[in-house]
Amino acid sequence: MRKVIILGAAGHIARLAAKQLISETDDQLTLFVRHPKKLTDVNEKRETIVVGDVNNETELTAALKGQDIVYANLGPDNTDQMVPHIVKAMHTAGLKRLIWISTLGVFNEVPGKFGEWNKQMLNPSGYLPTQSKAAEEIEASDLDYTIVRPNWLTDKNEVDYETTGRHDAMKGTEVSRQSVADYVVKLLQNPTKDVRTSVGLNKPHTDGDKPSFY
Template sequence: MTTVLILGAHGQIAQLAREQLLTQTDSQLKLFLRKANRLSIRDVQREQIIEGNTTNQAALVAAMTGVEVVYANLAGSNIEQQAQSVVTAMQSAGVKRLIWISTLGIYDEVPGRYGQWNHQMLDNGYLPTYAAAAKVIEESDLDYTIIRPAWLDNHDEIDYEITHRHDQFKGTEVSRKSIAALVTHLIQNPTEANRDSLGVNKPNTEGDKPKWY
């Protein structure tokens, strides 16, 4: 039985991962978010809700008591600061395994016209800050996996393929449910993809941009 701390537990992917973890595993879940009233307990035997801010070191360290895996589903203009706070807290608490949701394009790994379009959409403060956050994690001693999803949709499907840190990114889109499934898989297989950065896309979705644009 694994105890998982979910940071940003109200996020869409985090809620899908929570559902999969409750139905497919016996993991204990600590649900960390800024406003606790946004969530309610589904399983009183396996879940705990913790209100807090990821920039609060003391709150993070306390939440990590007894935790084996930290899954961070965070966002915001201060994402680099949040990354540093999470890394420092994990080091203080003695927790090694981190699953971190980022975005495609942080290594300039998206080729061709799709890469150009992605830059146009995300360069305005988004890609640089997420790239800086990933660098903080990669320079740590943690057993991290960074996940870089393609553009996200809400399709009720699990269908994805993976590229690695030094590969070119592939397709243009992927479902949030697929990313949640990958997170669930990594929690169940904690030695897989350690110190790697995974690009995730739905197969056969190559193009100049996602089809809904």
């Protein structure tokens, strides 16, 4: 049994991952959230809610103490401002392992017409630069991190994904939140997997100029 803290635990992918962890492991989960009312389906035996903002280092450090592993499902905006607080609080709490949900395009790795479309769509003056900076900050840290780069997210009820490496071109145009949750659960169950690297996630055979739902 490990103690897993989920930052931004009311997020969509985070809830899917938590449900899968509850059914497939005996891990104890701490749900770190700003707005606890958003959590309507908590398993009280396995999930403990802690209210806080990751930018409040005192709240964050207190929540991290005694945990084994950190899964951050934060966003969409200003993630670059969150990372220094998380790194510092993890140092103070003596934690090393961080799973960080990022986005496609942070390493300028999306090729062709889809890459151009993606850059235009992801708020070129806001979201994408801050997500890139957050990824750089994590890479510059001494943490045992995995930076997860999901493709465009869908709510399809399917687990169907392949992975690409830190220096590979992103493949495909979409992936389901359920697939991202599944990958996160695999990392949490094998914490030495994909350490100090970044992994892209996509649904196979979805190459194109934009996602099918656009």
